[in-house]
Amino acid sequence: MANWFEKILPSFIRKGTTKKSSIPEGLWQSCSACNNILYVPELEANIFVCPKCDHHIRLGARKRLELFLDPIGTKEISENTSPKDWLKFKDTKTYKERIDLAEKGSNEKEALIVMEGKLNKLSIVAAAFEFRYMGGSMGAVVGQKFVEGINHAIDNQLPFVCFSTSGGARMQESLVSLYQMAKTSAAIEKMHQAKLPYVSVMIDPIYGGVSASLAMLGDINIAEPKALVGFTGPRVIEQTLNVQLPEGFQRSEFLLDHGAIDMIVHRKDLKETIYRLLKGLLANKDR
Numbered sequence: 001m002a003n004w005f006e007k008i009l010p011s012f013i014r015k016g017t018t019k020k021s022s023i024p025e026g027l028w029q030s031c032s033a034c035n036n037i038l039y040v041p042e043l044e045a046n047i048f049v050c051p052k053c054d055h056h057i058r059l060g061a062r063k064r065l066e067l068f069l070d071p072i073g074t075k076e077i078s079e080n081t082s083p084k085d086w087l088k089f090k091d092t093k094t095y096k097e098r099i100d101l102a103e104k105g106s107n108e109k110e111a112l113i114v115m116e117g118k119l120n121k122l123s124i125v126a127a128a129f130e131f132r133y134m135g136g137s138m139g140a141v142v143g144q145k146f147v148e149g150i151n152h153a154i155d156n157q158l159p160f161v162c163f164s165t166s167g168g169a170r171m172q173e174s175l176v177s178l179y180q181m182a183k184t185s186a187a188i189e190k191m192h193q194a195k196l197p198y199v200s201v202m203i204d205p206i207y208g209g210v211s212a213s214l215a216m217l218g219d220i221n222i223a224e225p226k227a228l229v230g231f232t233g234p235r236v237i238e239q240t241l242n243v244q245l246p247e248g249f250q251r252s253e254f255l256l257d258h259g260a261i262d263m264i265v266h267r268k269d270l271k272e273t274i275y276r277l278l279k280g281l282l283a284n285k286d287r
Helices: 004-008 040-045 061-068 095-106 140-155 171-193 234-241 252-257 267-283
Strands: 028-030 037-039 075-077 112-119 122-129 160-166 198-206 220-223
Touching: 028 040, 037 040, 061 112, 061 122, 061 160, 061 267, 075 140, 095 171, 112 140, 112 267, 122 140, 122 267, 140 160, 140 171, 171 198, 198 267, 220 252, 220 267
Parallel strands: 122 160, 160 198, 198 220
Antiparallel strands: 028 037, 075 112, 112 122
16 A cells, blocks of 8 residues: 555656656747747747747747748758868867767758748748857858858849858858858948848847858848847956946847847748838839
8 A cells, every 4th residue: 555655646756657748749848038838839830939928939040941931932052062171170079070960950061041932922032040050150151151142142133131140150160260251241242232132130149250240231130029149248248348238238129229230020020021121122222
């Protein structure tokens, strides 16, 4: 006979009576902001914005482009390019080991995906950073894919939209990665000369060499609500300068108040807002 303590234990933790959960794996996800447990089909219907606290949950690059572009007529650009270990770099792991881990963790060959597609039937080129691939860091191949996407847009007279989330330049590629800041900036200037719109959308978090180049060079710079945007993190600034930073420093709302970005757009409104912006910019292209 079970003792009194065993009788008051919930059945799911009684020894020998544990049952396998009837809830299929992958149906539930916790919100990192409010810790509520969310039903994934409902979360997906809400474009991965927490219905409890409105936190914008991080999206993979491919999923973001899938939600943003029309479902028919997409074509990936430079899909078979992957990074090389030019410098034979090694920290606690070799760069080759980190590349292999990043590919397995993200199921992508690099930290940027570029696609031609349609936005409400308007032909565009769109790019998105994959944060799960080495923190969305920018190396030679990311720069190359971005430039090839820009060149494709210019050749076909299409606007370009980029969703940026990144820790910055990839340290394993040293100066090669820093060179991509100038390379991508020069490509964006070619877009300006061609009078084609370039819209930048900053996603939490976006830092370093990516924020200091392609992410801040849009004809219109947009951020999602409460996105962290800056060159280096607040804690690094506080420790280096020995200062207390204002509340909300580097959040998109702070940046909007201080004129560093043009607008904050909720994820559910991004598609329609960018469509209207592109239509307006294209209408003024030849004026």
